[in-house]
Amino acid sequence: MIIVMSHLATEPQVAAVVDKVKEIGLKPEISRGEDRTLVGVIGSNAYAYKEAFSHLGGIKEIVQITKPFKLASREFRPHDTVVDVGGVRVGGEGVVVMAGPCSVEGEEMLLQTARHVAGRGAKLLRGGAFKPRTSPYTFQGLGEAGLKMLAQARSETGLRVVTEVMTPGDVELVARYADMLQVGTRNMQNYSLLQEVGRSGRPVLLKRGMSSTVEEWLLAAEYVLSQGNRGVVLCERGIRTFEPATRFTLDLNAVPLVRELSHLPIVIDPSQATGRWSLVRPMALAAVAAGAHGLLVEVHPNPAEALSDGAQSLDFEGFDRLMADLGRLVDAMSRELV
Amino acid sequence: MIIVMSHLATEPQVAAVVDKVKEIGLKPEISRGEDRTLVGVIGSNAYAYKEAFSHLGGIKEIVQITKPFKLASREFRPHDTVVDVGGVRVGGEGVVVMAGPCSVEGEEMLLQTARHVAGRGAKLLRGGAFKPRTSPYTFQGLGEAGLKMLAQARSETGLRVVTEVMTPGDVELVARYADMLQVGTRNMQNYSLLQEVGRSGRPVLLKRGMSSTVEEWLLAAEYVLSQGNRGVVLCERGIRTFEPATRFTLDLNAVPLVRELSHLPIVIDPSQATGRWSLVRPMALAAVAAGAHGLLVEVHPNPAEALSDGAQSLDFEGFDRLMADLGRLVDAMSRELV
């Protein structure tokens, strides 16, 4: 942390800042320039004390220099983390496809979808049993009945299951059925939930908050990692911007950026992000071209009948076309489908 | 809901849309213009079926016309709701001040603050016992010990207590000590929590999600109201924008807008929004001038020593100056401090 003094700061003001640094137990380093004086504050956790200075006089600005995440950072762990999800490896050079309906609506539609996507190369089955819905008057998911259907689809197809958990009290229940626990965008800063999924030991798919910076997202991952759970996969799913033409703005910049800052795998959900099935295939291909470790895609046997988010679901034909294009793309990039 | 057909749509495409509307059990109304055909879909919940049309051909756009909140709407209840918080009336023409430290840090500082703000006209004491923190490595609150201190401050000063609850499992515990339950910005779409505070029967202070539209915020209120709990007070606390100079952008437009759309009271938190104590007083006055029903302000006996958010806390002198200005302002507007 660096404390930038105003060019009008007096000597006693500079001295008061230096004394405060020492009082906290940190080490000050003074640089005097033509214009103004800087006080460097050394210590890896210095920024946490920033507020101790906010009411002192003569300070122009306080600048943070060390990002506050550690376990999630590439500096801490230089090599890519590969997360094992029931034997499926997420991360590294492979590209993994997670597919399935937005919500689990019934046994038949789920099995039909699971068989289809498994046959085309998907390795995980996605599908919501507990659904966070903006309105209290819309379909909220089947709950445990939905979880049982997911588990049954796993037995039949060998697909691993990823599904959302919305509240700490349900973590144990969901973990009984799922291979990977999804934390949704609206819960990315639900810290009680992050700690509970951390303690569960299950791999976690951590969706980015729709208005969270990459730094905040990595700090949310830090909550899970700090419970001793190293199985965190990040999932970009669109951020909120001023553009109304798409449901959210898929931020693919996050792919190469996260790969620079962190060792954790990152996958992309183009369905939630765009809200329009016609954009899903181009954005999915773009995500992999940018370096994503995988995709989370909504597929429904009959999107026009879906109880939630049909507008953004691919039908089977659309999914097949995506997988065909994806196959050629990963070849061209010397990567491969997991 | 109105389905706008492309000007290239064929008659069979229009017919397919009309059939679909009937199949769902809604009523179609066709308007044929020079350019294109519109299909109005009548029924108060029509928009929930929007996705049933997303894969039909010849559709240019589907437009929503009825906002999906009801209990929270001004159309539903034309007169202002006044929420009773342990005898303090929030809403209507009065202006209520809720003040206190960001976090409860200890008995002495809390009592000292409570006595001071009560003496200057505050009616509720705010203070976090459970704190949602972006980093897992910062102070997370005192928990139940903090709640006890808040209850004790109430006995001594008569101030009512508002404090945050972060997870459904803690609602009962927090409700035992608090007069009003706060749902924080990061939990505005934590639907399990919204339902649980709804069922508690306690008044709820519902902070706006930092990237939530006013419509989504009113829908979150609808979750609480739909549990039969009518005591919802909305709190604007800054939204996320591109501007880095303030911590968030306090959206005061929400004040007159919410008052048009809804009958629920709205209060403003200028401390969280701006993150800079020097902006708190001007923005608090602006909020009341715009028509807010109250303020939620951070006050600390010694902000430079605060364990959280000292930079945005007023000291006692700053609070006194705010209250003096506020008194003159409410007089000029023919309103009064509750």
Next chain:
Amino acid sequence: MIIVMSHLATEPQVAAVVDKVKEIGLKPEISRGEDRTLVGVIGSNAYAYKEAFSHLGGIKEIVQITKPFKLASREFRPHDTVVDVGGVRVGGEGVVVMAGPCSVEGEEMLLQTARHVAGRGAKLLRGGAFKPRTSPYTFQGLGEAGLKMLAQARSETGLRVVTEVMTPGDVELVARYADMLQVGTRNMQNYSLLQEVGRSGRPVLLKRGMSSTVEEWLLAAEYVLSQGNRGVVLCERGIRTFEPATRFTLDLNAVPLVRELSHLPIVIDPSQATGRWSLVRPMALAAVAAGAHGLLVEVHPNPAEALSDGAQSLDFEGFDRLMADLGRLVDAMSRELV
């Protein structure tokens, strides 16, 4: 500027950075911490050379510490600037009202509006003769004929005239008729135009770009000031956010913030910002409560017939109500209407 080295940086990498600083002619100051090394770079224009370091190894981050505006900064000129607009003083403790139609549509409506607002205490007449319109198919303004009508309204009422200029080639023309030149939000970074209005010597009303940070806005002011023209008045008119319920989000935080960072006056346009006449009065009062030096308000004798932006214009009755409330508010704040 401070260059933060990675904690993995080698000694030769640190040395390369130090050499580069010297090569540019700046002065390095090295601080070695437990974790990592910092290189302070002293010199008031250091940040302009930031990119010279972007391809060197071992650097974690480069942090800017001195904001790049000077003439506009409060550090440079501690006392409030008061801008003289044809004898009307904008800035300081007074509150000035600028009112009139969105566009000049005809002689009669303009005079009628000018007489009305002058009678209620406005001091400047606003009205567009050149209109920037999002669509090429909507009314674009009357051009010079509109300017003449504005000048005539000035002769009749004594109101000073502020009107927009859109392109450098029109500056001379507009300056012939107007007391103050308005640079619109879409042209805030039209640098050719900023320099030309700077050279004109006329006072300038500089609207904030709808997606410009406060820092960028003050830099745009710097373009005008650096031509020797000190008559810059800033105007906040709403920024672009994710919220669709208002046309833009009026950012009143900018009022106290600009007053801290700069000595220039700041006025508020609640009409353009909200796009809804019913929000104009509350937001106008809020602006003045927050410390604004004035208001820019759209008034139309018959908003339902306006050729542009009628939805956001006050009618005469609405304007009268605003002025009455405003009178009480400025009294309460010990300020006065200019």
Next chain:
Amino acid sequence: MIIVMSHLATEPQVAAVVDKVKEIGLKPEISRGEDRTLVGVIGSNAYAYKEAFSHLGGIKEIVQITKPFKLASREFRPHDTVVDVGGVRVGGEGVVVMAGPCSVEGEEMLLQTARHVAGRGAKLLRGGAFKPRTSPYTFQGLGEAGLKMLAQARSETGLRVVTEVMTPGDVELVARYADMLQVGTRNMQNYSLLQEVGRSGRPVLLKRGMSSTVEEWLLAAEYVLSQGNRGVVLCERGIRTFEPATRFTLDLNAVPLVRELSHLPIVIDPSQATGRWSLVRPMALAAVAAGAHGLLVEVHPNPAEALSDGAQSLDFEGFDRLMADLGRLVDAMSRELV
């Protein structure tokens, strides 16, 4: 346009709306539902009259249904436009690479860069002679001397030249030297400039405003097209969001979206968007995977010495790696480099 009446609207209020529609010369179509009445307003330009209704009673909402751009729309012209830039075809199935330095800094560096990128497959040379700079104190470009260097580089290498024009008065000058005129992000709504480049007859590279919606961008294109100039190429270059880790947020969603809504070609500028050279290659590949018609990339022989934007420029080695990856990618997608 559809006018949605409040469910509390009276019959006389509905009648007043219907009368107003007729008075304007448009055709009303009334639909009466359970809840409320809708008045459809038929006529292709109906929305332009929206404001005529803003002050009538009993209206809940006015909904736009026809997007206001025409010449730019896919409905108007179903087949892809291919723009001829001095013989180079931009649009359709090919992928074109435009490369060069941010600014033209001198003859030697420009020629060296031009030769290099031409040798690797670029077809257009980019480089700024007039530079819009946020601060008045930074390098503003070489002006006409820079244009001459660009023209000379064209003679030597055969590359076509695209360069920015900032003000209507310079259009003729720039058009004398350039094959394609660039309108920068800060000028996307500089309507005087749009009309002037429209009249020039030269192909136009129209950058998206950093806070412009896709609809506004297509309306800006409409300004150029409506002058009879059909040679418009759109360029996405990053939008402003809350994320500070990248300079802007490159919005690749715009690629498939623009291709649905419009027939105009779209290219991507990953350098300006991200501001970090290390993100340029992955985002460039992603853009093409999403369906972009080309790339605009900053390349500099020695980025560390660049006078502007070195941090986002590729060096020759980085450019070569991009072109190699791009070659494999376009093959896999059955497209080809122009």
